Amino acid sequence: MSSPVYRISQLLSRILTGVRVGTNLDLFLLLWSLLSGRLLSSRGALFPALADFGLSDAAVRRSEAALAMGHWSIADLIEPFEKEVAQEGRFHPHTYGGFHPVAGDLTAFFRPCLKECPTKHYCAEAGKALPAIRLGILGQVGSVGRQRWALPVALVRSDPDDPSETAHRKRLLREAKDQLTTEELLVLDRGFPLSEVIEAEIERFVVRLPANFTARRAVPPAYRGYGRPAGKGEVVRPLARSYRGREIPATPPDRTEIWTMTQGTVAYELRADFWEALVLPEAPGGAPVVFRVMALHDPRFADPLLLGTRQELSGADARGLYLDRWPVEGIPQSAKVVLGAGRQFVFGEESRQRLPEVALLAGSILAYLAATEPAHATGFWDRCPKPTAGRLRRVLSSVHYGNLGEIPRELRRKDSPTAHLPKGVLAHRRRKRSAGGPSELSLAA
Secondary structure, eight states: OOHHHHHHHHHHHHHTTTSOTTHHHHHHHHHHHHHTTHHHHHTTOHHHHHHHTTOOHHHHHHHHHHHHHOSOOTHHHHHHHHHHHHHHTOEEEOOBTTBEEEEEEEEEEEOTTOTTOOOEEEETTTTEEEEEEEEEEEEEEEEETTEEEEEEEEEEEOOSSOOSHHHHHHHHHHHHHHHOOTTEEEEEOTTSOHHHHHHTTOSSEEEEOOTTOOEEESSOOOOOSSSOOOSSOOEEOSSOEEETTEEEOOOOOSEEEEEEEEETTEEEEEEEEEEEEEEOTTSOTTOSOOEEEEEEEOTTSSSOEEEEESSOOOHHHHHHHHHTTGGGGHHHHIIIIISOTTSOOOOSTTHHHHHHHHHHHHHHHHHHHHHHSOOOOSSTTOSSOOOOHHHHHHHHTTOOGGGGOSOOTTOOOOOOOOTTSOOTHHHHOOOOOOTTOGGGSOOOO
16 A cells, blocks of 8 residues: 555544444545546546446445435534644644634535526626535635645535525625634635625624725714714725716825835835725714725736725735635635536435535545645656645546555444345335224324
8 A cells, every 4th residue: 555545544534533333434435536536537427436446336325325314514524634634733824913814715516407406606607607506615724835725614505595695605604703713814705795794793804895895984074063964974985986987086095004025036016005994885873893994006916906804904914814815716626626526416415415515625635635745746747746636636546445455443334234124025015004094003101
Protein backbone atom coordinates (compact mmCIF):
# COMPACT_ATOMS: atom_id res chain seq x y z
CA MET A 1 0.00 0.00 0.00
CA SER A 2 1.45 3.38 -1.03
CA SER A 3 1.83 6.24 1.43
CA PRO A 4 -1.08 8.38 0.09
CA VAL A 5 -3.43 5.37 0.07
CA TYR A 6 -2.54 4.44 3.63
CA ARG A 7 -2.92 8.01 4.86
CA ILE A 8 -6.29 8.46 3.17
CA SER A 9 -7.59 5.18 4.63
CA GLN A 10 -6.52 6.18 8.12
CA LEU A 11 -8.00 9.67 7.77
CA LEU A 12 -11.34 8.36 6.50
CA SER A 13 -11.53 5.79 9.28
CA ARG A 14 -11.06 8.51 11.91
CA ILE A 15 -13.66 10.71 10.22
CA LEU A 16 -16.19 7.85 10.24
CA THR A 17 -15.56 6.80 13.83
CA GLY A 18 -18.87 8.24 15.08
CA VAL A 19 -20.98 6.60 12.36
CA ARG A 20 -22.82 3.38 13.15
CA VAL A 21 -21.13 0.04 12.52
CA GLY A 22 -21.80 -1.20 9.02
CA THR A 23 -22.74 2.21 7.70
CA ASN A 24 -19.21 3.47 8.39
CA LEU A 25 -17.71 0.79 6.11
CA ASP A 26 -20.19 1.58 3.33
CA LEU A 27 -19.45 5.32 3.54
CA PHE A 28 -15.73 4.54 3.63
CA LEU A 29 -16.01 2.76 0.27
CA LEU A 30 -18.25 5.52 -1.11
CA LEU A 31 -15.74 8.22 -0.18
CA TRP A 32 -12.89 6.20 -1.69
CA SER A 33 -14.86 5.85 -4.93
CA LEU A 34 -15.39 9.63 -5.04
CA LEU A 35 -11.78 10.48 -4.18
CA SER A 36 -10.50 8.22 -6.96
CA GLY A 37 -12.60 10.10 -9.52
CA ARG A 38 -14.86 7.22 -10.47
CA LEU A 39 -17.77 9.61 -11.10
CA LEU A 40 -15.77 11.09 -13.99
CA SER A 41 -15.66 7.84 -15.93
CA SER A 42 -19.28 6.97 -15.09
CA ARG A 43 -20.46 10.52 -15.95
CA GLY A 44 -22.28 10.90 -12.65
CA ALA A 45 -23.83 7.43 -12.37
CA LEU A 46 -23.29 6.16 -8.82
CA PHE A 47 -23.71 2.38 -9.29
CA PRO A 48 -21.16 2.12 -12.17
CA ALA A 49 -18.75 4.31 -10.19
CA LEU A 50 -18.90 2.00 -7.16
CA ALA A 51 -18.60 -1.09 -9.37
CA ASP A 52 -15.62 0.39 -11.24
CA PHE A 53 -13.84 0.82 -7.89
CA GLY A 54 -13.88 -2.96 -7.59
CA LEU A 55 -16.80 -3.54 -5.22
CA SER A 56 -19.00 -6.59 -5.43
CA ASP A 57 -22.67 -6.31 -6.32
CA ALA A 58 -23.69 -6.67 -2.68
CA ALA A 59 -21.17 -4.01 -1.57
CA VAL A 60 -22.46 -1.63 -4.25
CA ARG A 61 -26.01 -2.06 -2.97
CA ARG A 62 -24.94 -1.56 0.63
CA SER A 63 -23.02 1.66 -0.17
CA GLU A 64 -26.00 3.07 -2.03
CA ALA A 65 -28.31 2.08 0.84
CA ALA A 66 -26.01 3.83 3.34
CA LEU A 67 -26.21 6.96 1.22
CA ALA A 68 -29.98 6.87 0.83
CA MET A 69 -31.16 5.44 4.15
CA GLY A 70 -28.25 5.47 6.61
CA HIS A 71 -28.69 7.09 10.04
CA TRP A 72 -26.12 9.86 9.73
CA SER A 73 -25.83 13.51 8.72
CA ILE A 74 -23.06 15.47 7.02
CA ALA A 75 -22.35 17.25 10.31
CA ASP A 76 -21.28 13.87 11.73
CA LEU A 77 -18.48 13.83 9.14
CA ILE A 78 -17.48 17.51 9.06
CA GLU A 79 -16.85 17.82 12.79
CA PRO A 80 -14.30 14.97 13.04
CA PHE A 81 -12.62 16.23 9.86
CA GLU A 82 -12.15 19.62 11.55
CA LYS A 83 -10.62 17.90 14.59
CA GLU A 84 -8.23 15.89 12.44
CA VAL A 85 -7.07 19.01 10.59
CA ALA A 86 -6.57 20.83 13.90
CA GLN A 87 -4.57 17.93 15.39
CA GLU A 88 -2.23 17.74 12.42
CA GLY A 89 -1.44 21.45 12.81
CA ARG A 90 -0.80 22.13 9.12
CA PHE A 91 -3.75 24.47 8.66
CA HIS A 92 -3.14 28.04 9.86
CA PRO A 93 -6.15 30.41 9.87
CA HIS A 94 -5.54 33.87 8.45
CA THR A 95 -5.86 36.92 10.69
CA TYR A 96 -6.72 40.49 9.70
CA GLY A 97 -7.31 43.14 12.32
CA GLY A 98 -7.60 40.44 14.99
CA PHE A 99 -10.29 38.43 13.14
CA HIS A 100 -10.23 35.08 11.33
CA PRO A 101 -12.25 35.13 8.07
CA VAL A 102 -15.10 32.64 7.66
CA ALA A 103 -16.43 32.75 4.10
CA GLY A 104 -20.03 31.97 3.17
CA ASP A 105 -21.48 31.11 -0.22
CA LEU A 106 -24.28 29.28 -2.02
CA THR A 107 -23.52 26.59 -4.58
CA ALA A 108 -25.74 24.30 -6.63
CA PHE A 109 -25.59 20.94 -8.38
CA PHE A 110 -27.78 21.40 -11.45
CA ARG A 111 -30.36 18.70 -12.11
CA PRO A 112 -32.32 19.94 -15.17
CA CYS A 113 -34.03 16.56 -15.73
CA LEU A 114 -34.93 15.91 -12.10
CA LYS A 115 -38.69 15.80 -11.68
CA GLU A 116 -40.37 17.69 -8.85
CA CYS A 117 -37.16 19.43 -7.83
CA PRO A 118 -38.28 22.19 -5.43
CA THR A 119 -35.12 24.31 -5.62
CA LYS A 120 -33.58 26.29 -8.47
CA HIS A 121 -30.37 28.22 -9.02
CA TYR A 122 -29.29 30.73 -11.63
CA CYS A 123 -27.16 29.26 -14.43
CA ALA A 124 -25.06 31.79 -16.34
CA GLU A 125 -24.72 29.53 -19.40
CA ALA A 126 -28.49 29.11 -19.69
CA GLY A 127 -29.27 32.69 -18.67
CA LYS A 128 -32.02 31.58 -16.27
CA ALA A 129 -32.66 29.59 -13.11
CA LEU A 130 -32.59 25.80 -13.56
CA PRO A 131 -33.62 22.96 -11.22
CA ALA A 132 -30.71 22.32 -8.89
CA ILE A 133 -29.81 20.96 -5.47
CA ARG A 134 -28.67 24.09 -3.66
CA LEU A 135 -26.35 24.04 -0.63
CA GLY A 136 -24.91 26.72 1.60
CA ILE A 137 -21.23 26.56 2.55
CA LEU A 138 -19.36 28.03 5.51
CA GLY A 139 -15.57 27.69 5.47
CA GLN A 140 -12.78 28.94 7.69
CA VAL A 141 -10.06 30.38 5.47
CA GLY A 142 -6.37 29.87 6.08
CA SER A 143 -3.22 28.42 4.57
CA VAL A 144 -1.93 24.88 4.18
CA GLY A 145 1.69 25.21 3.19
CA ARG A 146 1.75 27.83 0.43
CA GLN A 147 -1.86 27.34 -0.61
CA ARG A 148 -4.94 29.16 0.58
CA TRP A 149 -7.62 26.74 1.62
CA ALA A 150 -11.09 26.86 3.16
CA LEU A 151 -11.90 24.34 5.89
CA PRO A 152 -15.63 23.54 5.68
CA VAL A 153 -17.39 24.06 9.00
CA ALA A 154 -21.03 23.69 7.87
CA LEU A 155 -23.12 22.65 4.87
CA VAL A 156 -26.66 24.02 5.00
CA ARG A 157 -29.58 22.60 3.01
CA SER A 158 -32.50 24.65 1.78
CA ASP A 159 -35.63 24.87 3.91
CA PRO A 160 -38.07 22.12 2.80
CA ASP A 161 -41.02 24.32 3.76
CA ASP A 162 -39.69 27.35 1.84
CA PRO A 163 -37.30 26.33 -0.98
CA SER A 164 -36.71 29.89 -2.20
CA GLU A 165 -33.17 31.24 -2.44
CA THR A 166 -34.00 34.09 -0.07
CA ALA A 167 -35.03 31.65 2.66
CA HIS A 168 -31.90 29.60 1.98
CA ARG A 169 -29.67 32.66 2.43
CA LYS A 170 -31.37 33.52 5.71
CA ARG A 171 -30.97 29.95 6.91
CA LEU A 172 -27.25 30.07 6.10
CA LEU A 173 -26.91 33.36 7.98
CA ARG A 174 -28.61 31.88 11.05
CA GLU A 175 -26.19 28.96 10.94
CA ALA A 176 -23.27 31.38 10.59
CA LYS A 177 -24.42 33.29 13.65
CA ASP A 178 -24.41 30.06 15.69
CA GLN A 179 -21.03 28.94 14.30
CA LEU A 180 -19.02 32.16 14.60
CA THR A 181 -16.78 32.67 17.61
CA THR A 182 -15.70 36.03 19.02
CA GLU A 183 -12.51 35.88 16.94
CA GLU A 184 -14.17 35.04 13.63
CA LEU A 185 -15.74 37.34 11.05
CA LEU A 186 -18.18 36.41 8.28
CA VAL A 187 -17.22 37.39 4.71
CA LEU A 188 -19.91 37.48 2.01
CA ASP A 189 -20.26 38.58 -1.59
CA ARG A 190 -22.95 40.69 -3.25
CA GLY A 191 -25.36 37.77 -3.32
CA PHE A 192 -26.15 38.45 0.34
CA PRO A 193 -27.94 41.80 0.82
CA LEU A 194 -26.76 43.90 3.75
CA SER A 195 -30.32 44.12 5.03
CA GLU A 196 -30.49 40.32 5.45
CA VAL A 197 -27.14 40.25 7.27
CA ILE A 198 -28.33 42.94 9.70
CA GLU A 199 -31.69 41.19 10.13
CA ALA A 200 -29.83 38.00 11.13
CA GLU A 201 -28.21 40.02 13.98
CA ILE A 202 -24.66 39.11 12.96
CA GLU A 203 -22.20 41.35 14.78
CA ARG A 204 -19.00 40.71 12.80
CA PHE A 205 -19.15 40.71 9.01
CA VAL A 206 -17.71 42.16 5.81
CA VAL A 207 -20.10 42.11 2.86
CA ARG A 208 -19.63 43.44 -0.64
CA LEU A 209 -22.18 46.06 -1.66
CA PRO A 210 -23.63 46.85 -5.09
CA ALA A 211 -22.27 49.86 -6.97
CA ASN A 212 -25.56 51.77 -6.60
CA PHE A 213 -25.75 51.23 -2.83
CA THR A 214 -27.10 54.12 -0.75
CA ALA A 215 -27.46 54.62 3.01
CA ARG A 216 -28.45 57.32 5.48
CA ARG A 217 -26.73 59.05 8.31
CA ALA A 218 -27.71 57.57 11.65
CA VAL A 219 -28.26 61.03 13.15
CA PRO A 220 -30.71 63.46 11.48
CA PRO A 221 -29.33 66.89 10.59
CA ALA A 222 -29.74 69.77 13.03
CA TYR A 223 -32.95 71.78 12.89
CA ARG A 224 -32.57 74.75 10.54
CA GLY A 225 -35.06 76.95 12.38
CA TYR A 226 -37.95 76.59 9.93
CA GLY A 227 -40.11 73.86 8.48
CA ARG A 228 -40.56 70.37 9.81
CA PRO A 229 -37.57 68.82 11.66
CA ALA A 230 -35.88 66.01 9.74
CA GLY A 231 -36.77 62.52 11.00
CA LYS A 232 -34.03 60.69 9.09
CA GLY A 233 -30.42 61.35 8.28
CA GLU A 234 -29.07 62.60 5.00
CA VAL A 235 -28.65 60.21 2.09
CA VAL A 236 -25.09 58.93 1.58
CA ARG A 237 -24.07 57.74 -1.89
CA PRO A 238 -20.52 56.27 -1.80
CA LEU A 239 -20.10 56.02 -5.59
CA ALA A 240 -21.22 58.39 -8.32
CA ARG A 241 -23.64 57.12 -10.95
CA SER A 242 -25.88 58.35 -13.72
CA TYR A 243 -29.66 58.08 -13.96
CA ARG A 244 -31.52 58.85 -17.18
CA GLY A 245 -28.56 60.78 -18.51
CA ARG A 246 -28.15 62.81 -15.32
CA GLU A 247 -24.97 62.51 -13.28
CA ILE A 248 -25.52 61.93 -9.57
CA PRO A 249 -22.36 62.87 -7.63
CA ALA A 250 -20.94 60.80 -4.81
CA THR A 251 -21.06 61.91 -1.19
CA PRO A 252 -17.65 63.16 0.00
CA PRO A 253 -16.02 60.62 2.36
CA ASP A 254 -15.63 61.27 6.07
CA ARG A 255 -12.00 60.19 6.00
CA THR A 256 -9.46 58.58 3.66
CA GLU A 257 -6.61 56.11 4.10
CA ILE A 258 -3.71 55.67 1.65
CA TRP A 259 -1.18 52.86 1.76
CA THR A 260 1.30 51.17 -0.56
CA MET A 261 1.23 47.51 -1.58
CA THR A 262 4.19 45.80 -3.24
CA GLN A 263 3.71 42.91 -5.65
CA GLY A 264 7.02 41.59 -6.88
CA THR A 265 9.05 44.62 -7.90
CA VAL A 266 6.04 46.87 -8.58
CA ALA A 267 4.52 49.11 -5.89
CA TYR A 268 0.86 50.19 -5.98
CA GLU A 269 -0.78 52.98 -4.07
CA LEU A 270 -4.23 52.03 -2.76
CA ARG A 271 -6.86 54.34 -1.29
CA ALA A 272 -9.81 53.64 1.00
CA ASP A 273 -12.66 56.15 1.47
CA PHE A 274 -14.79 55.76 4.62
CA TRP A 275 -18.35 56.82 5.50
CA GLU A 276 -19.09 56.39 9.19
CA ALA A 277 -22.25 55.98 11.31
CA LEU A 278 -24.70 54.85 8.62
CA VAL A 279 -28.04 53.03 8.67
CA LEU A 280 -30.12 51.43 5.94
CA PRO A 281 -32.26 53.83 3.87
CA GLU A 282 -35.51 52.26 5.10
CA ALA A 283 -34.43 52.18 8.75
CA PRO A 284 -36.38 54.48 11.10
CA GLY A 285 -34.72 57.36 12.85
CA GLY A 286 -32.47 56.38 15.73
CA ALA A 287 -32.00 52.80 14.43
CA PRO A 288 -29.69 50.83 16.75
CA VAL A 289 -27.74 49.02 13.97
CA VAL A 290 -25.03 51.34 12.70
CA PHE A 291 -22.42 50.34 10.14
CA ARG A 292 -19.70 51.91 8.01
CA VAL A 293 -19.00 51.75 4.27
CA MET A 294 -15.62 51.82 2.59
CA ALA A 295 -14.67 52.15 -1.07
CA LEU A 296 -11.31 50.56 -1.92
CA HIS A 297 -9.62 52.05 -5.00
CA ASP A 298 -6.95 49.99 -6.78
CA PRO A 299 -5.21 51.54 -9.83
CA ARG A 300 -5.20 48.13 -11.57
CA PHE A 301 -9.01 48.00 -11.64
CA ALA A 302 -11.51 50.44 -13.12
CA ASP A 303 -14.22 50.01 -10.48
CA PRO A 304 -13.62 50.33 -6.73
CA LEU A 305 -14.51 47.62 -4.24
CA LEU A 306 -17.42 48.70 -2.04
CA LEU A 307 -17.65 46.97 1.36
CA GLY A 308 -19.89 47.27 4.40
CA THR A 309 -18.98 46.30 7.95
CA ARG A 310 -19.64 47.10 11.60
CA GLN A 311 -16.03 46.65 12.70
CA GLU A 312 -13.34 49.29 12.97
CA LEU A 313 -11.11 47.90 10.25
CA SER A 314 -8.41 49.59 8.26
CA GLY A 315 -8.61 49.62 4.50
CA ALA A 316 -5.80 47.04 4.17
CA ASP A 317 -7.46 44.66 6.66
CA ALA A 318 -10.88 44.97 5.01
CA ARG A 319 -9.36 44.29 1.61
CA GLY A 320 -7.50 41.24 2.90
CA LEU A 321 -10.64 39.88 4.56
CA TYR A 322 -12.75 40.14 1.44
CA LEU A 323 -10.10 38.69 -0.87
CA ASP A 324 -9.96 35.68 1.44
CA ARG A 325 -13.55 34.89 0.47
CA TRP A 326 -12.38 33.25 -2.76
CA PRO A 327 -11.02 29.96 -1.29
CA VAL A 328 -14.58 28.91 -0.44
CA GLU A 329 -15.18 28.74 -4.20
CA GLY A 330 -12.59 25.97 -4.39
CA ILE A 331 -14.75 23.55 -2.39
CA PRO A 332 -17.44 23.11 -5.08
CA GLN A 333 -14.80 23.36 -7.82
CA SER A 334 -12.93 20.35 -6.45
CA ALA A 335 -16.17 18.41 -6.03
CA LYS A 336 -17.75 19.21 -9.40
CA VAL A 337 -14.80 19.51 -11.78
CA VAL A 338 -11.98 17.47 -10.28
CA LEU A 339 -14.10 14.63 -8.86
CA GLY A 340 -16.81 14.72 -11.53
CA ALA A 341 -19.75 15.27 -9.18
CA GLY A 342 -21.17 18.06 -11.34
CA ARG A 343 -23.31 15.39 -13.04
CA GLN A 344 -25.32 13.17 -10.72
CA PHE A 345 -27.89 10.45 -11.31
CA VAL A 346 -29.50 9.77 -7.95
CA PHE A 347 -33.19 10.38 -7.50
CA GLY A 348 -34.16 9.49 -3.92
CA GLU A 349 -35.33 12.39 -1.78
CA GLU A 350 -32.47 11.89 0.69
CA SER A 351 -29.73 10.66 -1.63
CA ARG A 352 -30.15 13.65 -3.96
CA GLN A 353 -29.23 15.86 -0.98
CA ARG A 354 -26.57 13.64 0.55
CA LEU A 355 -24.50 12.93 -2.55
CA PRO A 356 -23.71 16.65 -3.13
CA GLU A 357 -22.85 17.00 0.57
CA VAL A 358 -20.51 14.00 0.50
CA ALA A 359 -18.99 15.22 -2.76
CA LEU A 360 -18.21 18.64 -1.25
CA LEU A 361 -16.60 16.98 1.75
CA ALA A 362 -14.59 14.65 -0.52
CA GLY A 363 -13.41 17.64 -2.57
CA SER A 364 -12.21 19.38 0.60
CA ILE A 365 -10.42 16.25 1.79
CA LEU A 366 -8.73 15.85 -1.60
CA ALA A 367 -7.56 19.47 -1.68
CA TYR A 368 -6.22 19.23 1.88
CA LEU A 369 -4.36 16.00 1.22
CA ALA A 370 -2.91 17.37 -2.01
CA ALA A 371 -1.58 20.43 -0.19
CA THR A 372 0.06 18.32 2.52
CA GLU A 373 1.46 15.54 0.30
CA PRO A 374 4.48 15.76 -2.02
CA ALA A 375 3.54 16.92 -5.51
CA HIS A 376 2.91 14.13 -8.00
CA ALA A 377 3.94 14.76 -11.60
CA THR A 378 1.35 13.99 -14.26
CA GLY A 379 4.00 12.76 -16.69
CA PHE A 380 7.47 13.45 -18.01
CA TRP A 381 6.25 16.79 -19.35
CA ASP A 382 5.23 17.97 -15.88
CA ARG A 383 8.65 19.23 -14.84
CA CYS A 384 7.55 21.56 -12.03
CA PRO A 385 4.50 19.86 -10.50
CA LYS A 386 2.47 21.62 -7.86
CA PRO A 387 0.55 19.93 -5.03
CA THR A 388 -2.90 20.27 -6.60
CA ALA A 389 -6.05 18.23 -6.16
CA GLY A 390 -6.14 17.28 -9.84
CA ARG A 391 -2.69 15.70 -9.77
CA LEU A 392 -3.50 13.71 -6.64
CA ARG A 393 -6.79 12.54 -8.16
CA ARG A 394 -4.89 11.21 -11.20
CA VAL A 395 -2.71 9.16 -8.87
CA LEU A 396 -5.74 7.82 -6.99
CA SER A 397 -7.55 6.93 -10.23
CA SER A 398 -5.45 3.75 -10.47
CA VAL A 399 -6.42 2.65 -6.94
CA HIS A 400 -8.99 -0.14 -6.67
CA TYR A 401 -10.64 -1.84 -3.74
CA GLY A 402 -8.04 -4.62 -3.87
CA ASN A 403 -5.23 -2.06 -3.41
CA LEU A 404 -6.53 -0.81 -0.06
CA GLY A 405 -5.03 -3.74 1.81
CA GLU A 406 -6.33 -4.35 5.30
CA ILE A 407 -9.20 -2.00 6.13
CA PRO A 408 -9.06 -0.48 9.64
CA ARG A 409 -10.76 -2.64 12.23
CA GLU A 410 -13.15 0.16 13.19
CA LEU A 411 -14.85 -0.30 9.81
CA ARG A 412 -16.67 -3.58 9.48
CA ARG A 413 -19.93 -5.07 8.27
CA LYS A 414 -22.85 -5.62 10.60
CA ASP A 415 -24.65 -8.77 9.52
CA SER A 416 -28.14 -8.81 11.00
CA PRO A 417 -29.76 -12.22 11.57
CA THR A 418 -32.36 -12.93 8.89
CA ALA A 419 -32.92 -16.69 9.31
CA HIS A 420 -36.20 -16.12 11.14
CA LEU A 421 -37.67 -13.92 8.39
CA PRO A 422 -39.85 -15.33 5.57
CA LYS A 423 -38.09 -15.66 2.23
CA GLY A 424 -39.16 -15.53 -1.40
CA VAL A 425 -42.84 -15.21 -2.22
CA LEU A 426 -43.78 -15.63 1.43
CA ALA A 427 -42.03 -12.38 2.29
CA HIS A 428 -44.36 -10.21 0.23
CA ARG A 429 -47.54 -12.30 0.00
CA ARG A 430 -50.59 -10.39 1.15
CA ARG A 431 -52.71 -11.83 3.90
CA LYS A 432 -56.47 -11.54 4.12
CA ARG A 433 -57.82 -9.44 6.93
CA SER A 434 -59.91 -11.32 9.47
CA ALA A 435 -63.71 -11.08 9.08
CA GLY A 436 -64.14 -9.29 12.38
CA GLY A 437 -61.79 -6.49 11.38
CA PRO A 438 -59.59 -4.46 13.68
CA SER A 439 -62.48 -3.76 16.11
CA GLU A 440 -62.31 -7.34 17.42
CA LEU A 441 -58.65 -7.08 18.38
CA SER A 442 -58.02 -7.22 22.10
CA LEU A 443 -56.93 -3.97 23.72
CA ALA A 444 -53.65 -3.68 25.58
CA ALA A 445 -53.95 -3.69 29.33
